[in-house]
Structure formats: C-alpha cells, structure tokens
Amino acid sequence: MASAMARQPKRSGRCLCGAVTFDMEPAEQHFDACHCGMCRRWAGGPALTVKAAVPPDITGATEIAVYKSSDWGERHFCRKCGTHLFVAAPAFDYFGVSMGALDDPSGLDFKLEIFVDCKPSSYDFANDTTRLTEAQFLEMVAGSAQKD
Numbered sequence: 597m598a599s600a601m602a603r604q605p606k607r608s609g610r611c612l613c614g615a616v617t618f619d620m621e622p623a624e625q626h627f628d629a630c631h632c633g634m635c636r637r638w639a640g641g642p643a644l645t646v647k648a649a650v651p652p653d654i655t656g657a658t659e660i661a662v663y664k665s666s667d668w669g670e671r672h673f674c675r676k677c678g679t680h681l682f683v684a685a686p687a688f689d690y691f692g693v694s695m696g697a698l699d700d701p702s703g704l705d706f707k708l709e710i711f712v713d714c715k716p717s718s719y720d721f722a723n724d725t726t727r728l729t730e731a732q733f734l735e736m737v738a739g740s741a742q743k744d
C-alpha cells in the first residue's frame with residue numbers, strides 16, 4: 597500500500613512521572629486494541645497501541661524496564677511510576693506505543709481489534725473495526741514476516 601509509506605507527523609508522549617519522554621512517528625494514523633489475556637492483565641484492560649514506523653526517540657531510556665512476556669513479545673514500562681509505554685515484537689519488526697502515553701491521540705482512528713476470541717463477554721467496543729481472532733492474527737503476522 598503506497599499510502600502506508602507516507603510519513604506521519606511525530607507525536608510526543610511521556611510516562612506518568614515524566615522520567616521517560618518520547619517522540620514517535622505512527623506507521624499509520626490509527627491505533628489497535630489487543631484483547632489477549634496477557635495484554636489485559638498487563639494494561640488493566642485491552643491494550644490500545646499505535647504502531648511506530650521506526651523506534652521512538654526516547655529521553656530517559658535508562659528508566660525503562662523490559663519484561664519479556666513471551667517467546668516473541670516484550671513490554672516496556674517506567675521503573676519509577678509503572679506506566680506501560682511500549683509493546684515490542686522484534687521478530688515481527690513490530691514496535692507499538694501505548695496510546696494512553698501519548699500527549700494527544702486525537703486524529704488516530706480505531707481500526708483493528710485482535711485476539712477477539714480471547715475477549716471476555718463483559719465488554720465490547722462500539723467502533724466499527726476489523727476483528728481478528730488469535731488464529732487469524734497469527735496467520736496475518738506470519739504472512740507479513742515471510743514478505744522479507
């Protein structure tokens with residue numbers, strides 16, 4: 597998709613205590629939700645993330661702790677205040693920024709929900725999104741990994 601290649605304006609963000617600040621460039625002007633059990637436990641609810649085009653410019657990176665939550669996933673958080681900052685999957689060339697850590701998330705569309713088969717029945721988002729099950733999502737990332 598040629599439109600995905602267009603450079604997006606950078607967005608600033610920070611953790612709750614301000615020890616970590618960053619500027620990130622969204623890969624596209626949208627954000628996604630993950631309903632998997634690990635994200636819900638980590639984030640206190642579904643994780644809302646914005647895919648970064650390139651790793652963010654970070655100030656205060658030494659304050660970031662990284663928790664390896666699976667064979668391919670890692671979660672970055674501020675060791676002072678606990679703010680959930682980033683979710684990364686280096687094997688899939690994926691780096692996501694928590695939408696809640698952005699200073700201004702306006703203009704980002706809610707586009708994709710993944711692991712919808714793991715979502716508890718106790719909530720639903722009303723937005724009109726693309727909804728992928730765990731199997732559909734893994735098929736999609738396996739497909740994109742093979743493109744390289």
Ligand SMILES: [Zn+2]
Pocket residue numbers: 611612613614615616674675676677678679
């Ligand atoms: Zn902090």
Ligand SMILES: [Zn+2]
Pocket residue numbers: 630631632633634635636643711
């Ligand atoms: Zn997840």
